[in-house]
Amino acid sequence: MKKYTIAIVILLWIGSVNGQILKVIEESNGKKTELGTCINMNIAEINSMMEVYINKDELIKRVGKSSGMNPNLLNKVDKLNTLLSSQIEILESLNLDFSNLSQEAKIERLGQYSNLMDEFYSKLRESNNQDIKDDVKNFYLEYIDLRKKSQIDIIEFPNPQKYAIIKLSEESDSLIKNIGSSDDLQKIQFQLLAALSSGSGIPLQVHVENYDTFTEGELFEIPRWVTTFSDEDIAKFEELKEQSNYANSLLDYDIKNLGADLEKNFESMYCIAELISNIEDFGKKPGTSFTNPEQKISFETVISKLRKEYDNYYNIFDAVNGKNENILVKFNNYQNGIINVAESFSTNIEDVLKGQNRNLLPTEVSKSLEKMDSCNIVLKEDIENAKAIVNIALNVIKPFKTTANNADQISEKVLSFNINDLPSIGYINLKSIGARKNGNQLIIRLKKITEGDKNNLSRDETIEMRTITLQQLSFYSISKVTLILAIPTGSQKVELQNKNDVQFAPSGSLLFKYGSRNKKTWNFLDPGFGFNISTPDFNMDGTPDVGLGVIGTLLKDVISFGVSYNTTTNTPFWFVGLSIPVTMPGLPINTVKTE
Amino acid sequence: MHSLEKTTIIPDGNFNEILELPILKMVIIVNNPELVEIANDLSLYPPNIERHVLWFKDTSEDEIKEIFNDINEDYNDIQAFSVSTTNKVADYILSHEIIDMVRVDHSFTIAGKPEFNI
Numbered sequence: 001m002k003k004y005t006i007a008i009v010i011l012l013w014i015g016s017v018n019g020q021i022l023k024v025i026e027e028s029n030g031k032k033t034e035l036g037t038c039i040n041m042n043i044a045e046i047n048s049m050m051e052v053y054i055n056k057d058e059l060i061k062r063v064g065k066s067s068g069m070n071p072n073l074l075n076k077v078d079k080l081n082t083l084l085s086s087q088i089e090i091l092e093s094l095n096l097d098f099s100n101l102s103q104e105a106k107i108e109r110l111g112q113y114s115n116l117m118d119e120f121y122s123k124l125r126e127s128n129n130q131d132i133k134d135d136v137k138n139f140y141l142e143y144i145d146l147r148k149k150s151q152i153d154i155i156e157f158p159n160p161q162k163y164a165i166i167k168l169s170e171e172s173d174s175l176i177k178n179i180g181s182s183d184d185l186q187k188i189q190f191q192l193l194a195a196l197s198s199g200s201g202i203p204l205q206v207h208v209e210n211y212d213t214f215t216e217g218e219l220f221e222i223p224r225w226v227t228t229f230s231d232e233d234i235a236k237f238e239e240l241k242e243q244s245n246y247a248n249s250l251l252d253y254d255i256k257n258l259g260a261d262l263e264k265n266f267e268s269m270y271c272i273a274e275l276i277s278n279i280e281d282f283g284k285k286p287g288t289s290f291t292n293p294e295q296k297i298s299f300e301t302v303i304s305k306l307r308k309e310y311d312n313y314y315n316i317f318d319a320v321n322g323k324n325e326n327i328l329v330k331f332n333n334y335q336n337g338i339i340n341v342a343e344s345f346s347t348n349i350e351d352v353l354k355g356q357n358r359n360l361l362p363t364e365v366s367k368s369l370e371k372m373d374s375c376n377i378v379l380k381e382d383i384e385n386a387k388a389i390v391n392i393a394l395n396v397i398k399p400f401k402t403t404a405n406n407a408d409q410i411s412e413k414v415l416s417f418n419i420n421d422l423p424s425i426g427y428i429n430l431k432s433i434g435a436r437k438n439g440n441q442l443i444i445r446l447k448k449i450t451e452g453d454k455n456n457l458s459r460d461e462t463i464e465m466r467t468i469t470l471q472q473l474s475f476y477s478i479s480k481v482t483l484i485l486a487i488p489t490g491s492q493k494v495e496l497q498n499k500n501d502v503q504f505a506p507s508g509s510l511l512f513k514y515g516s517r518n519k520k521t522w523n524f525l526d527p528g529f530g531f532n533i534s535t536p537d538f539n540m541d542g543t544p545d546v547g548l549g550v551i552g553t554l555l556k557d558v559i560s561f562g563v564s565y566n567t568t569t570n571t572p573f574w575f576v577g578l579s580i581p582v583t584m585p586g587l588p589i590n591t592v593k594t595e
Numbered sequence: 596m597h598s599l600e601k602t603t604i605i606p607d608g609n610f611n612e613i614l615e616l617p618i619l620k621m622v623i624i625v626n627n628p629e630l631v632e633i634a635n636d637l638s639l640y641p642p643n644i645e646r647h648v649l650w651f652k653d654t655s656e657d658e659i660k661e662i663f664n665d666i667n668e669d670y671n672d673i674q675a676f677s678v679s680t681t682n683k684v685a686d687y688i689l690s691h692e693i694i695d696m697v698r699v700d701h702s703f704t705i706a707g708k709p710e711f712n713i
Contacts, residue, residue, distance in 0.1 A: 093643070094642055094643070096643070098643050098644065103617060106643070106644060107617075107680060107709075107712050108709075109643060110643050110644050110680070110707045110712065111707065111708060111709030111712060113642065113643055113707065114704050114705070114706075114707030114708045114709075115708060115709070117642075117704045117707075118701070118704050118705055118708060121697065121700070121701035121704060122701075124697060125697065125698075125701065133697055136696075136697055137695050137696050137697055140636075140637075140696040140697075140700070141696065143640075144636050144639070144640070147639075147640060158640065158642075159640045159641065159642045160637070160640060160696075160700075161642045161700070162642070
């Protein structure tokens with residue numbers, strides 16, 4: 001019986017959260033914290049285990065109301081819920097043992113109980129609650145009768161007040177069960193889904209134990225204290241070395257040369273241009289004569305077609321040569337324009353060559369056209385090279401596409417339940433949901449799926465959604481590899497040999513941070529402070545110098561700034577860094593072929 | 596009427612003995628056995644603090660006001676009133692009110708509120 005009461009109390013406790021259906025409890029280091037309350041915001045420790053409770057009573061009420069089911073029963077349930085809003089506190093105060101308390105403590109506890117019970121009676125005595133008031137009177141009479149006959153457990157029910165309140169709770173429960181077993185509600189299916197959103201791309205579906213068949217992922221705990229650089233950091237640092245070289249070359253690079261460089265990289269262009277010029281020269285040579293008019297017509301036709309195709313192809317480089325365009329716009333032009341035009345050019349050249357009866361042409365021209373076949377092979381190689389460059393950029397998008405595909409596949413494994421079979425609790429182990437970062441959001445949704453009839457398709461509707469931000473809480477440290485722009489300073493200022501007097505360099509930092517459970521703005525600003533090591537090359541001897549300094553970061557390390565000391569040149573420098581993931585476009589500047 | 600185990604009927608009983616106890620009391624000043632029985636039943640199994648009923652079966656306004664000098668309702672309109680652990684009058688059950696267990700227990704409850712037990 002005692003267990004029964006405890007179960008009721010827990011059930012009531014679960015149902016007491018402002019009419020919410022979903023309740024999320026985070027468990028971290030053996031401590032349980034309810035999320036989304038007035039004390040705790042929806043911020044969860046990134047390595048925690050989560051318990052997601054579904055309050056079925058609230059769910060039945062919500063769905064019942066929205067579907068217009070059993071209005072009289074729902075009305076009574078509402079009245080009971082209003083009356084019993086403080087039932088947990090009342091039951092707790094009724095369970096207190098007064099026997100060993102001082103008189104002062106007794107009076108204090110009596111006051112707490114009386115305030116709560118006064119509120120209960122004041123509501124009960126309102127005119128619209130007459131039916132429930134009659135119930136309470138009957139419960140009191142029933143209790144006194146049972147008690148006098150010694151037919152009641154007096155430890156469990158020491159007074160009529162507790163007996164009546166528990167009976168009212170049971171009545172509410174019973175009414176909800178009646179609504180829940182109605183045919184209308186049985187036709188509705190429910191799903192609980194969770195997804196991880198990084199703020200971009202399609203959210204990744206997350207396994208919720210008891211609610212889907214998706215296999216749990218490999219356990220991965222975000223370390224709280226990072227004191228060394230990981231292999232990934234080191235690999236990224238190497239990558240940044242290349243990027244800083246590239247960026248430093250940009251500091252001196254004249255952007256006007258871009259178009260010319262592109263041309264140089266397309267070796268095939270010169271091959272074809274030279275052949276077309278040779279053929280045209282042949283036609284213009286004073287001594288050239290054609291054996292018959294058909295041969296002249298064939299010659300003029302083929303050279304006209306080749307020239308037209310070549311000019312179309314060449315014009316795309318002019319487009320890339322626009323003087324005031326952003327370098328990324330030029331890259332887009334390069335990617336979208338040149339490859340398409342080049343592929344089209346190659347095909348058209350082939351068509352011209354195939355469609356031409358070479359026997360009708362002068363021998364010199366026929367030989368030149370044979371060389372044109374070789375040029376076209378080189379052109380195809382150039383196109384493949386260009387595609388490879390573009391693919392580098394496209395690979396950046398690939399993980400998002402994979403994520404989206406995975407999400408689509410996994411969504412089929414989400415289970416649907418009717419109200420009776422719907423589990424009351426689900427578990428999400430954040431350690432097993434894969435890569436995640438501070439600020440990522442866990443979105444938990446409860447959906448209802450209404451069966452369609454002959455004329456209507458099934459409909460699904462989100463009943464309640466909770467968004468929980470994942471965050472490393474309290475103090476922690478991370479490693480960060482970024483590209484910095486070093487600005488030498490001080491009386492010993494080093495004179496860099498480029499015209500901008502600044503230099504890009506790769507750097508690694510160990511940053512200390514603090515994650516808050518309740519301060520979203522703090523987490524958004526996400527300040528960090530720590531140690532920075534960088535490798536500029538102030539003396540330009542091709543060997544990296546070593547810079548040691550301190551760094552401050554803001555906005556999830558997107559902005560960083562600091563002061564450092566070049567231990568090789570013995571000069572101090574300021575630096576700023578931007579950690580926005582920039583993939584260098586791989587333009588042919590670094591890959592110009594030299595003869 | 597069944598036995599009134601937790602009711603002191605005055606003038607026979609000694610109400611001073613009860614008033615000295617730091618418990619909640621219901622003072623009934625009319626001849627209404629039904630009310631007395633309900634109050635008695637609700638005193639038998641009290642939540643937290645003991646309760647007792649004082650039934651002044653045959654009394655006068657002066658006598659009651661001498662004992663409970665903080666009555667501020669028209670004496671003729673009162674059937675009963677609840678008294679705190681410190682003997683402050685807390686709530687009046689008036690003549691026109693329908694008597695039932697809810698009403699009487701509410702009255703006992705009000706007597707337990709902090710403002711009446713200082």
